[in-house]
Amino acid sequence: MSGLVAPDGTITRHSGRHVHANDGPGHVIRTLARSARSCLEDSSERPVAVGVAVAAQVDPRTGTVVHAPNLGWRDVPLARRVEEELGMPVVVINDARAATIAEWKYGAGRGARDLFCLFLGTGIGGSAVVGGRLLDGGTHALGEVGHITVVVGGRRCHCPNWGCFEAYAGGWAIAERAQEAIRADPIAGKSLVERAGSPQAITAQTVFHAYRTGDPLAGRIVRETERFLADGVISIVNAFNPSVLILGGGLLSGMPEFVPVVESAIRARCQPPAAGAHVLVARLGENAPLVGAAKFARAPNLG
Ligand SMILES: [Zn+2]
16 A cells, blocks of 8 residues: 655555465566556656565665565565655655654654554564664564464475464464464364364454354354463563553454453563553554655654
8 A cells, every 4th residue: 555644654655455476576666556556646746756665675775575484585676676666765664664654753652752562463563662762683684473482393484484473473374373272173173163264264363354254163262362472572571671552454344353462471470560451452553664664764863
């Protein structure tokens, strides 16, 4: 999706949909450029800068996507290629960092000097603001908390590691865990398969819907996911000591019950000074990466 974003973070015009990367970078870049152009049609407003948010590790100096395991991209010069399409300067930023900027400047974290934004979606990502500064890291990849280990020698992740937080509690992993549970017990999994149409079509949202109808296998997957979420979040809160933990992402839209589970785990099991972190739900929803990328393009120092 593309949008024109005003200095106060409001989207004054938008076009297109969230782009999925299954068709490869060329298709995605052309779709992106088309939706950006359509935002500018019939508009007297001209953007001062263009920001692109992408689920990837990004080199912000060059706007190159270094590695995007969930998209299957490597070394894609995204900023240069979008610049060629649009004829104006483009910056590229990791989507979780962009969403964190948006929640910090315009959303649930407004005014906070120390916060952590944790986004639970297909993957798990986040970003930290400490002392009023968005942390960056030596290779601009700080906040990849989906890849902290929660199970020693555990499930294979999309990254080079095993046992990652995301490999249990990310949307893709919830789907995989459900599919494995069905292979192990096809009778218990029958209604979940019928609901999705086939085992391969099962997603995290299928599991959540089935859970709401009292499906025992879905219930087991949800309970296990809660435990992985609690373990992951406790490590993050102990490590970053945020005053505010903001939770967002598509998994929470399907399962808002995860929020109180996470909050009580923090109160009960974090180091006492960190255990008081306020837990808030992200306010900007799926527009957060767009709004944050625009802010980053307008003011890279985030002032
Ligand atoms: Zn990983």
